[in-house]
Amino acid sequence: MYALGVLPEPGDAATFGPFALRFQRCSWCSSSVFGGRSLCPNCAGEDLMWECSQGMGRIQDYLRRPRKGQLPLLYPLITLDEGFRVTGRLTTGTPPWPGTRVRFEYCTAGAIPVFSPYTEPAGSPRHP
Numbered sequence: 001m002y003a004l005g006v007l008p009e010p011g012d013a014a015t016f017g018p019f020a021l022r023f024q025r026c027s028w029c030s031s032s033v034f035g036g037r038s039l040c041p042n043c044a045g046e047d048l049m050w051e052c053s054q055g056m057g058r059i060q061d062y063l064r065r066p067r068k069g070q071l072p073l074l075y076p077l078i079t080l081d082e083g084f085r086v087t088g089r090l091t092t093g094t095p096p097w098p099g100t101r102v103r104f105e106y107c108t109a110g111a112i113p114v115f116s117p118y119t120e121p122a123g124s125p126r127h128p
């Protein structure tokens with residue numbers, strides 16, 4: 001069971017690699033969907049095609065899980081360049097500010113995507 005819509009399914013590893021970050025794209029409205037849906041949440045289309053994310057995204061915000069007597073756990077909410085959002089983990093101990101560019105690194109055994117902060121090479125076009 002890969003609830004997050006991440007690999008593998010039979011045969012997928014050959015196409016996308018064993019730890020790819022996969023999503024579905026609706027062939028009717030082009031929405032990107034994460035989580036292995038059977039219907040598009042935007043238009044209820046049934047024609048969802050699997051694609052493989054390039055793995056680049058931006059930290060949108062953090063979900064905070066309070067803990068008694070300790071600092072809250074922070075789970076980053078990441079918007080991938082393809083337009084879908086995931087919650088995941090970061091490789092860094094110190095959470096970067098929202099807006100920081102991140103790159104997908106790998107999935108944990110529990111199919112949780114892990115990201116690392118990414119600094120764009122100097123001279124590359126900046127995203128808004």
Ligand SMILES: [Zn+2]
Nearest residue numbers: 026029040043
């Ligand atoms: Zn759709």
